[in-house]
Amino acid sequence: MNRHVLILNRWTNSFAEYHRYIDHTADRVAYLTTAAGRPPLDAELAEDIRVLSDLSDTAEVLAQTGELVRLYGPFTHVLALSEFDLEPAGEIRRHFGIPGRGPDEVAAVRDKVVMKGLVAAAGLRVPAFRETPTASLVREFAAHNGYPFVLKPRAGADSQGVHVVRSEDRLEDLLDGADLADAQCEEFIDGALYQIDGVVQAGRLLTSRAWRCGGSCLDFATGTAFSSVANDDPDFERRVTVFAERVCAALDLTDDVFHLEVFRAPRPSGDGDELVFLEIGARAGGGQVRVIWEEVYGVDLVAASARVQLGDDLTIAPMDLDGPVAGYLMMPEPPVRPAVVDAVTSLAGRVPALCSETLPPPGTVLSGNGGAVHTAGTFRYRADRSAVVEEAIRQTLAAYRLDWHPLDERPDGAGGPAVREAVHVVG
Template sequence: MGSGLLYVQAAQRLGLQPITLSDDPSRYDNFGAKDVETIRVDTDDLDALIPECSRLREAYEIAGITAARDSVYATVGKLCRHFDLPGPDPDALEQCCDKYTQRQLLAASGVPIPAYRLAANAADVENSAAEIGLPVIVKPAVGSGSVGVRLCRTADELAEHTNYLLGAKHIWRSAPRILVEEFAEGPAYGANIMGKEVVAVGIGDFGPPPHFVYRGSTFPAALIDDEYERIVDISLSCLRALGLGWGPTGIEFRWTKRGPVVIEVNPRLHGSPTPQMVQLAHGVDLITAHIQLVIGEESDLRKRHAQTAVARFLVADRDGLLDWIGGDSEAAAVSGVAEVKFYVQPKTPIVRKGDYRDCLGHVVAASSSLPRAEAILQRAVDLIGWSIIPLRGDS
């Protein structure tokens, strides 16, 4: 989920005045943060952003510019260069956000990744899958949040998902480019990096295939020293291969029979509630650390304590209309619960997509040990309920 509000709040705690630039200011109406000005502007249009920021600079001293979403992060890097502010390398970000280019650069540096092919049409997808061997992962070459990502185990599933991606249902911002990849089986780990330092490694839990909807995560992951060091070493190899190493990076792994394999490198923090969980587990505030880099200050990444943080995503179990959802207050009152958040309001239509949009909310808990944290989490989740009723016309 998005971390925009967390960035706004962290900036305010540092004594900064946040100003949000957005092509849809209404999405920030529920921020609940006071004294936040929001300006409507196309965040993909550098030529529109530069004069807007120049206008702001006449009234304010701009301390820094950043974003929580990788889709606009390269543009942020270009803005930082234009205004001579600390920021990421936009060229590195652009090549990282293209998953095919990312794969090529990682492979050239010897980083372990799944076998992959690039496809532009149905015949390419079919031929690529035949070369790699079923099952395969089929996904857009650009995107996030598992949108359009599916495990295809049979020729029929492959054809069905290819038709979906190339049909009118999936929105492409440019000509279709599809990645066909080997299915890397094994536990899913995530490395959370600031600069060139791996701050935390967590383990995630997905719902059932063929989709990849997060169900939960744990920090820190239960790894022996050698396993942790292997993930750190490969993470640093990814940074070198992709020209990253300024600001945040999130790397997703699968621990396969041949060890950790890199699934994806994202030039941003992993989405909420990961930053909150890293802070609960280790006492490191990654979002504040990122903003400190942005404004040219030193960030403190020293671990201050050791706890176990666990999260559970509340995932819709059917399509329809969300009639009611509740129990958040009761769940939040459970000792050890750090956060309960709903993403949707009653009377919202629910149409499952097989990606992050299927999540209705999350619950985070922390304690001194994994069994205690899991028990607290389950107690809280049991207090939450919702009802999804059929939409009119549904059978």
């Protein structure tokens, strides 16, 4: 194909094995990567690999790209599959005149104020929101909208820096010394959280599936188990699919893998429920989304993301709602961190519908910085109905045990089983 591709990489696992889905002998491929992301890259196949201390350093990213262009010629494509690398990729495209999503288009899928504005303009329900770069603007939002409300970064991810503000006292604690330059406030939506993952090419939705979440990413980040179960209600699936298509059109997502989050909330009038847009990422979902899609549905969302952005024709069958129902459960790290894992109970063969698990081996240090990647255990399920998966999650929660001790104490010191906080499972 003779494409010249620049890849920005910060992944440290198999997701960074780009040679599995990009033919490095047909295309010329160069990398800008972090030091931690260097090992999975195939140096023998790569045109060049440049290690940067910080991929968010725009000046250094542009300088290194310029050097690569000088040595090897202009690039035809820039790939950035991590959400945190979309902005520098957009700057590279603009600076070097490379086709693809530039800074303004990146803002539509990264800046939550911009994206909600575009989705609202398309006639879809979004939470009341406002950019709030000063404490006075935050207080003004609270006075107008009341408590609780959400204070979070405009361009955050993984629930970093997200706060549900439930009282004036809590608000004042948060505002004390806070850097609000990138802050926004939005209405708190009391409803069931759904995630919709999908692949769109040439503006056409190839496949998608909605998942009912037990808890939220914020709950998981603060120490509560998180579950997600694929929806098998065909009427709701049709409804949420139309919603997702309208969101993609509003944000000009035409050749992407996306991860959309919406609330299903009661209408204020009491007449049924409505879908409320929360946010979207122009990338494959995190947590166990990529793993479970490949294990149960045979779709590699990371490979699809790369290939669809490169313009390769994809053949992906629409999701079969009469087929298997997948689900997963992620257990949070212990309440005292860093903690050392002493033992964790395998549930393989003990829980019906449990198809695979990933457990931290004894001696693993859980630092509290693992996010949804390095957890205290993940469990994946496959069944013919969502109710069976939900029951399997309940059984897993009841049987799960992680023994640990604080890093600075001996194994026979304080410690014990991880907190098994209840996860909401629909039923």
